[in-house]
Amino acid sequence: MQSNLKQNLIKKSIHNTPLILVVEDDEDNLLFISHALIFFKYTFLTAKDAQTALSLAKQYQPNLILLDIMLPQVNGLELVHDLRHGKLTQTIPIVAVTALASEEDRDRLLASGCNGYLSKPYLLDDLDSIIRSHLPQRFFCPSARETRQYLSLFSNNCLLQFGFG
Template structure:
């Protein structure tokens, strides 16, 4: 895990192909938590950032233009450095079979779009309990 666990603010990697969604998520997280947010708009960029930044949490859109979020999660689980990072899927895919497929790919949690700020904050605090987020 990231060295920020005990000494610095937690790092959240937010992945979404919509710049508007990323900007909103980044503003929301930085406004109500002490998290540092790094962003990616593609699956490949997410994989690279995850390996270099070693974030404490990944918020991952499932419908990405290159690799699906499901493939990104599967690949992250294969690397020792990223295998234990919590991944929360953020997606409009809301059917039970979608949720099951997302969780079986390695995501720890699931947040349906559109979500509200309270839901986002709750999922972040649930997966970063060792950090003081306020």
């Protein structure tokens, strides 16, 4: 039952909102980022380890992966390597969300295959900005139908406001 619900949410998200995979083993950090993603109205999945993350990434092919680097057993860099060499996952943008804060760490993460980097602790605006910068614009631009509806309402309102309607 829960699997069907999850799959329906994922299918819905493909058309309306981006699907983000959050890979974080720390419960407090996971709770914080989950609340932030709910606030920003993103659909997301979570994984607490690399093996689960790889499985979810292959199964759902999210639009973005937010990845903690310090994971138990298999670290985040090994997961990046596996994702970059997987047929279904090689093009998914990966943003490292980590306490590794030096410029050398950042360069190493980007060289390993991460598309972006967000240092902990971070502000909500920084999280939203980095998410938006790594997702397709179609998620943030109104559709042609929505634009026509808005323009129609706007022009009708203008006609009424200026006494032409």
